[in-house]
Amino acid sequence: MRTILARGKGVALAEWTDGDGEWFDEHSDGVFDVDRDGRPLPFTAPIHRAVVTTEDGAEVLGVVSWHPVTYGPSYGCLAWNFGRALxxxxxxxxIGTEVLRLLVRHLFDSTDIDRIEGSTDVTNTAAQRSMAKAGFTREGVVRGGQLRDGERHDLISFSILRSDVTDEKLTASQIGRAELASGDG
Structure with missing residues (x-):
């Protein structure tokens, strides 16, 4: 049984377990997978992962990850950058929209970082609509942000701030506390 991090309308975010990455890779079509060029990153940042499941946690529907990025030398300059794949x-x-709402709720409830950001391929209009519906603001184009199939691809960047949530861009149910555990009663 998986530990549920946040539960929403028909879906949940659940703790990542051993073998989830391999299982997802075997079942995914990899349509937006990035090229791995073999060079190690010149820095390391903790990468957090969760699986997207049915509300009861029984069926895996996708994955979501997030890691810190910084725009300056202080804690106040930190943001979460996320990725998701269904x-x-x-x-x-x-489901993608609900996953983003759950992730926003989980990250704002469980951390004090005030910005969450993500991007998607310029051709992935479904993901762009999903981010907008989840309350994210479109920021602009990240030119050549990803390397896929040996070519540079532009991305559209989106973000949401903690203060956006109180601006009623998200419903009251999306602002509520994250469910870290549940049981009988």
Whole structure:
């Protein structure tokens, strides 16, 4: 049984377990996977991962990850950068939007970082609509931000601030406390 981090309308974010990455890679179509060029990154940042599951945690629908990025030398300059991928069978059902709402709620409830950001391919209009529906603001184009199939691809960047949540861009149910555990009663 997986530990549920946050639960929403038909989906949940659950703790990452051994083998989840390999399982997801075997079942994904990899449509937006980036090239791995073999060079190590010149820095390390902790990468946090969760699986997207059905509300009961029984079926894996996708993955989400987040890591810190900084725009200056102080803690106040930190942001969370996230990535998400849904299995082909889970796309087109509104799950991506609900996943983002759950992730926003989880990160703002469990940390004191005030900015969450993410980006998507310029051709991935479904993901762009999903981010907007989840309350994210479109910021602009990240030119050549990803290397896929040996070519540079532009991305569209989005962000949400903690203060956006209180601006009623998100519903009251999305602002509520994250569910870290549940049981009978």
């Amino acid at each position: 299995l082909p069978s889970a796309r087109g059902r509104g």
